[in-house]
Amino acid sequence: MPRIAYLTHPDCALHDVGPWHPESPKRWQAIDAALRAAPWFGQLLSVTAPLATLEQLRRAHTDAHIESVRNATPPSGVAWLDPDTGLNPFSWQAALAASGAVVRAVDAVMAGEAQRAVCNVRPPGHHAEADLAMGFCLFNNVAIGVLHALHAHPLQRVALVDFDVHHGNGSEDILRNKPRVLLCSSFRHPFYPYSGSQAHAGFIPAPLPQGADGIQFRAAVEQLFLPALEAFQPQLVFISAGFDAHRDDPLGGLNLVEADYAWITRELCALADRHAQGRVVSVLEGGYDLGALGRCAVAHVEAMRHPENPG
């Protein structure tokens, strides 16, 4: 059975911009508690994330952006970069831990410490562009991981599949025109951030209408993503794992269920088993129903453990 690493950092639960905000520390706690309650939790390789270095952040972000986030971090209270995206005194540290987890996950799967890795991190990242924080995101954790993988390891082809209900505009911005990267992104459209519907070299979008269910989602993945991924033969597969397309999510407006997340996870792990020595790095993005988050995270890891199971 593939060994799976679980990466997180307690500071990811300290970033808190108010009890009304959907991107709350309870999300981190819901996933952490659900995984710890699973009978196989003890078989995971638990890793406390290191903090990302400036060098690692600079591969994805401008110095001006990094400085603007650092300078916005308030000594007390909450500071806002836009009406959605805030920081409290712990946010800088949490953001570095979130990005650092993905970097460490890459190194873990490349060194063979684990075959796959799951990063329970927040603030999320996929809306953060090279020079812009937005959509609850400060630094683009997964893009920092992708660029670390290409810089620090001898990889020619890396794939990123983003199944968050929102288009990962930041990942598209940062990874655009990187010939060694294939980005596949499914998202509700038109919907925040109202971008992403145009395919281009290295970017395959799967826009889904409001209310789309698992049948529509799976059809899009089967028709658009899987043939392209198979042809690309990635040597490492990243997942931007947002669970806000779940039918219980208060923001998403789509109708996926746990079995749909298990299905795409199995497909991507099987792809990785064929081409990438099984190497998969999954990074939490959105997902705002606490019960669904925990159940989806468990289904996601179980599918990583048993990609051969039907369903």
Ligand SMILES: [Zn+2]
């Ligand atoms: Zn989202």
